Each structure stands twice: as C-alpha cells, then as structure tokens.
Amino acid sequence: MGINDKPYSEKRDFIRMKIGAPLNAKLAASSDIIEGLCLDLSGGGLQVETKKSLEVGTEAEVEVSSDHGHSPTLKAKTRVARVTTNEAGGYVIGLEILQILP
Structure with missing residues (x-):
C-alpha cells in the first residue's frame, strides 16, 4: 500500500512515539547549544x-537523554x-x- 492509498490520518511513514525527554542540540553553523524537550x-x-527559534534548513547534532540514567538515548x-x-x-x-550517530 502506497502513502497515497492510506487514510489521511495514516499518511506518515513512521509512527510517532511520545517521549518527553531532555534534548541538547549543537548547531552545525556555530557552536551554540540549544536546550529543549x-x-x-x-x-x-x-x-x-x-x-x-531556529530557521528552517538549520542543521544540528542532537542528543536526547534518557530519564532512566542510561547513556544518551539518541544522537x-x-x-x-x-x-x-x-x-x-x-x-x-x-x-x-x-x-x-554512534
């Protein structure tokens, strides 16, 4: 089934998982660090x-932290x-x- 054959609410390729975890983002064009959730x-x-706010097209390396004391959940x-x-x-x-990223 192609994306156009899916009902409107199902047009995403991946399911979103709500996590609510701390995030740090290092902007590629500078060394600025943005904190968020x-x-x-x-x-x-x-x-x-x-x-x-960030401009559309801005690249950043993000690190999402685990609330359970593990090393970063995602880089x-x-x-x-x-x-x-x-x-x-x-x-x-x-x-x-x-x-x-590893």
Whole structure:
C-alpha cells in the first residue's frame, strides 16, 4: 500500500512515539547549544520544544537523554523542517533525522 492509498490520518511513514525527554542540540553553523524537550520521536524525525527559534534548513547534532540514567538515548544529525509557536511563547520545532550517530 502506497502513502497515497492510506487514510489521511495514516499518511506518515513512521509512527510517532511520545517521549518527553531532555534534548541538547549543537548547531552545525556555530557552536551554540540549544536546550529543549523532545516531545516525540519517529523513524524519520523528532519534534522538540525550545525557548529559541531556529530557521528552517538549520542543521544540528542532537542528543536526547534518557530519564532512566542510561547513556544518551539518541544522537543524530538533523535538519529543521518546520517551526511553530506554542501557547507558552516557546517554539515547537520539527527536526528531520539525516543520520544516526554512534
């Protein structure tokens, strides 16, 4: 079944998993570190909440921490795909995963 054959609510290639874990993002163009909260994660990307906006197309290496004391849950090279604001005055950023890092 192709993506166009799926019902509208099922058009994603990957299911999103809500995680609510701390996130650090190191911007590729500078050494700036952005802190935030990873709201959900899928096979193709993640959605994060931050206090700072990023431009679409910005690349960053992200590290999502585990709430259970494990070493980082995820390290990945990402690209900003979209940015919206939330009611609290923060930003919700959609990040596309370009590469999983060791």
